[in-house]
Amino acid sequence: MKLTPENDGLRHIDFPALWSRVLYVSAAAVLISVLALFIRGLDLGIDFQGGTSVEVRTEASIEEVTDLIPDAFRDESRIQEVTDDEGGRFVRVRSSVEDSELAAELRAAMSAAGDITGFESVGPTWGSEITNKSIRALVFFFIAIALYISARLEWKMAVGALAAVAHDIIISVGVYALFGFEVTPATLIAFLTIMGYSLYDTIVVYDKVREITARVGATGRYTYTEMMNLALNQVLARSINTTITSVLPVLSMLFIGSFILGATTLQEFSIALLVGLLVGGYSSIFVASTVVANLKEREPEYLQIAKKVAKKGGDDSGTRWVSAEDATFGIQAGRMRKGAATKAKSPTKTRKLADSKKDTEGSDGESDAPTKAKKSTPTAAPGTIPPRPRKTKRKK
Incomplete structure (x- = not known):
């Protein structure tokens, strides 16, 4: 048997059977992101590194603009050509030189x-201060979330939620490193938004798991993995709908705000949000749930349930299908069965009187019966002529 969310005839997903495959996908994505961070690094904006940036609208070539750069900036400068939808051409010059007088010279x-x-x-002071504050904000965020989830739910779910958030942030930052996107304060705000969305989607799954374990888990007949599978099937549609409704505004902001209006800040913000929302919707279903299920299955209570299920036998996936009523109202069904068993063990007063009367009639019938049993005579089949009786000689 398998534990199903609804008895509606639809085909439900066996998530535990997919966890091992999805684990390889997540591991590969995280590995590529980490390699991109170490090999290519992040293109930090001047808000984090410090320096000078000048953007000029010009028709001059890159070589002509390079000749105009003062010698103090030439070795430390990076020139980038940008065009807008109206055909305007811009040249952006960035340098790590932080002296205000040299910056004024570059602008002139x-x-x-x-x-x-x-x-x-x-x-340099402002850039380092922004970087340190960003790191402190991230550390405080992780600590606060871990304490809240541990107090509200349990520490194992806090570990799963933090693993999902770390998974989302690493992949999002890896995309920036892989494609060379500039990291600005707007990008940092987008990363914080990603963490908030990822946690929201994860908490929705955890809340459903807690609801199911409080009802179905009280029967002691299902493993934690089976109840997690039931919860994931019930919240899957909600998670997909939430992700789609969140991605659509981000797509409009990306294409309309950045490509049509030419707002660079919107482009940096929307790219980070788009990647984070997609990865966050994925991690709440496959990463956070996998971590929690593996931790919970090691508890003595669920180890005993797993042993009972293994003795009874099951399929290779380790899950059992039962009706939706038993799955959703496990405690009520268990109480009904328990009440029926109690009634079977203790018969009612009416039934006792009927049984005693039957016993009395049986004993009276036995006392009135003759001591010698009558010999049964064969009867002819209906519609046939009975045989002639044999003549016997009388004794004198």
Whole structure:
């Protein structure tokens, strides 16, 4: 038997059978992201590193713009060409030089190439302060979430939720490192938003698991993996719908805001959100649930249940299918069966009187019966002529 969410004739997903395969996909994605971080690194904006950035609208070539850069910036500068949907051409010059006087000199030199459309100069103190505050915010976020989930649910679910969040952040940051996207404060805000969404989707799954374990788990007939599978099937549609409704506004912001309006900040923010939302919806179903199920199956209570299930026999997936009523209302069904068993063991007063009367009639019939049993005579079949009786000689 298998534990199913509904007896509706639909085909339900056996998630535990997919966990081992999905684990390889997640491990490969995390490995690629880590390698990209170590090999390519992150393109941190000047808000984190410090430096000077000048953007100029010009028709001059890259070589002509390079000749205008002062010698103090030439070795430390990076030139990037940007175009908008209207056909405008921009040249962005970034340098790690943080001196304010040299930054003013670079701006004056770039004004000869065209109109200055953007200028930003960040000192080393400001950049390091922003970086340190970002790291402290992330650490505080993880600690607060771990304490809250441990108090609200249990520490094993906190471990699973943090594993899912770490999985989402590593892959999202790896995408930025792999494709060379610039990391700005807007990107950091997007990463924090990703963590919040991933936790929300994970808590929805955990809340359903807690509800099922409180009802179905009280019967002691199902393993934690089976109850987790039931919860995932029940929240799958909700998780998919939530992800789709969250991704659609991000897609509109990405294509309309960044590609049509040319807002670079929206592009950086929406790319991080898009990757994080997709990965977060995936991790809440496959990563967080897998971690919690593996931890819970090691508890003595569920180890005993697993042994009982193994003795009874089952399929290779380790799950059993039962009706939706038994799955959803396990305790009520157990109480009904228990009450029926109690009634069977203790018969009612009416039944006792009937049994005693029957015993009395049986004893009276036995006393009135003759001591010698009558010899049974064969009877002819209906519709046939009986045989003639034999003549016997009388004794004198």
